[in-house]
Amino acid sequence: MRLLVQGMQSSGATAFAQVLAQRSGCLALVDVPNNYAAPRVTTRRDFVAKVVVTTAYPLAVHAERFRPDRLVLLLRDPRDNYASLRTKPYRHHSGLMDEKFRLLDQLFAERHRFDAIIHYEDLVARDPGVMADMAALGWPVEPGHFSFNRSYDELLGSLWAEEPHLQEEMEVVFGNARGRELSDRHRDKPRDAALEATVAGLCPRLLAHYRRRSSGSQRASSGGSGQASSP
Template identity: 65%
Template sequence: MRLLIHGMQSSGATAFTRALAERPGCVALADIPNNFAAPRVTTTADFVAKAVVTTAYPLATHVERFRPDKVVLFLRDPRDNHASLAKANYRHHSGLMDEKFLILDQLFAARRQLFDAVIHYEDFVARDPSVFKALTDLGWPLDETHYTFRRDYNDLLRALWEAEPALRETMDVVFGHARGPGVTDRWRDKPREPETDARLEILCPRLLRHYQGRAVADIR
């Protein structure tokens, strides 16, 4: 099975993909660099890959090349995502930061047509049962043991090179910011500025309203 994860930079999607990469015997590209499209691969091994939202490569390009069986949209509260990405030196790589949030809102609006599942970062780090069910339904089960990263970078690279040796020469491999021993919720709630909400009302109004609605539901 091939599984493609698509999410914004600084959304936690790399940590999510690292957790999925704990599946025994699978191959993983936990963080395809923003200046690369998902690769064309030939291995029949289970393979999970994560591609970020950019202006350089639309989702359709990643899908056409990687040929996934299932595609997952990974979301994080855009207020927290914006606060995190705004501090990153790569925020304007492969597209201006504002442009990428505009694209993210379009992907969210078309989520039922484009994606087989939508996973929220907040639910993922909270171990919400809905996340485990969604992944089981997709055919890539996730459980509590996967939240500890037992496969180190050498193991992930070894499996990748054995399955797809051509990738050594045709693309870079990075591991994003998921560098700890496992999944943590310490980055869940970022300090927020009032002007950020106003900015996101322009850039990704539908996703912002979605998260505002989730907050109201939690209070109730």
């Protein structure tokens, strides 16, 4: 199976791809650089690749090249995502930051194009629903996969052995995923009214979705019957 994951920069999509890459025997490009499209490959082995939202390469280009069997969209609360990305030196690479957030909102509006939607917040909470969703796609995630036991050297070594041409055709990076296991320490970011207004203008549909999720969670934690809305 070929699995293509797309997410905004600073969304946690690389960490998600790292979790998926712990599957024994699979190949992985856990972070295709923003200035590259997903590669063309010939291997028959299970392969996960993660790409980011840019103005340079639409999803259709990544899909045409990589030929995935399944597409997954990784979402993060756009307020936290925006707060994180605006501190990064690469925020305007392959498209201005605000342009990319507008594209993200459009991707969310067209989420029927994806086979699964995974929320970063559920991922770092190790919600069993994430594992159930991935198992339903045919890419099972086990509890042990949240620890990153496959080293970068192992991931690259297996990739180069199977697809040696990629060494010449593209750079390989590993994003901001750090440490030996998935962590929630970067989940919540400081917010203010100005940030809220900015994100509301760029990602109105995705922000509304997250507000509903938050409202549903609050009702559930207070003993109500409300459930978080589905994607």
